[in-house]
Amino acid sequence: MTDLSKVADPTLPDALRRVAANLKLLALDVDGVLSDGTLLFSAEGDEIKGFNILDGLGIKQLMSAGVEVAVITGRSSPLTERRVLSLGITHLIQGREDKLVALKSLVSELGLEVDEVAYMGDDLPDLAAIEYAALGVTVPNAHWYVRAHADLCTQTAGGHGAVRELTDLILEARGDLTAALESYRLKEQR
Numbered sequence: 751m752t753d754l755s756k757v758a759d760p761t762l763p764d765a766l767r768r769v770a771a772n773l774k775l776l777a778l779d780v781d782g783v784l785s786d787g788t789l790l791f792s793a794e795g796d797e798i799k800g801f802n803i804l805d806g807l808g809i810k811q812l813m814s815a816g817v818e819v820a821v822i823t824g825r826s827s828p829l830t831e832r833r834v835l836s837l838g839i840t841h842l843i844q845g846r847e848d849k850l851v852a853l854k855s856l857v858s859e860l861g862l863e864v865d866e867v868a869y870m871g872d873d874l875p876d877l878a879a880i881e882y883a884a885l886g887v888t889v890p891n892a893h894w895y896v897r898a899h900a901d902l903c904t905q906t907a908g909g910h911g912a913v914r915e916l917t918d919l920i921l922e923a924r925g926d927l928t929a930a931l932e933s934y935r936l937k938e939q940r
Contacts (some may be wrong), residue, residue, distance in 0.1 A: 786909030808917030
């Protein structure tokens with residue numbers, strides 16, 4: 751049996767663990783969360799963005815466990831659309847600085863209650879959505895004011911596996927992490 755005490759944060763308050771167990775939607779910002787926030791442009795003006803593969807698998811595992819995942823971003827980017835589609839995420843909202851309005855609209859569209867929603871962001875346009883969600887999460891590279899108002903700050907920086915840290919936490923709280931991890935183990939003894 752896998753010892754999850756090495757991956758699950760034992761200091762996570764029971765109240766946050768109960769909230770995480772009840773989640774049905776995780777909404778994510780892109781720049782600074784799914785990416786490290788660096789925007790690179792080629793000489794031709796093409797945007798280049800890096801996404802962490804660990805985050806992608808965590809998102810897929812979370813969706814397989816029945817939690818919806820959405821991306822709400824202030825910028826519009828074909829690279830973001832490509833990444834989101836490759837992960838099977840069906841809720842992509844781009845070009846929205848009013849992230850709280852976008853999140854509330856999505857919550858209503860999905861017929862969810864606010865206590866079933868988590869939001870992860872890193873900068874001031876994310877703050878109201880972080881405060882609205884039952885579980886408002888940020889990253890250590892977030893603006894200090896956002897970190898001060900989030901329910902939880904990951905140990906891992908945005909774009910470097912922070913989303914995976916959160917998806918593992920949610921799966922663990924729901925009792926789904928062991929099955930998600932064990933499904934990758936060698937099934938037959940040699």
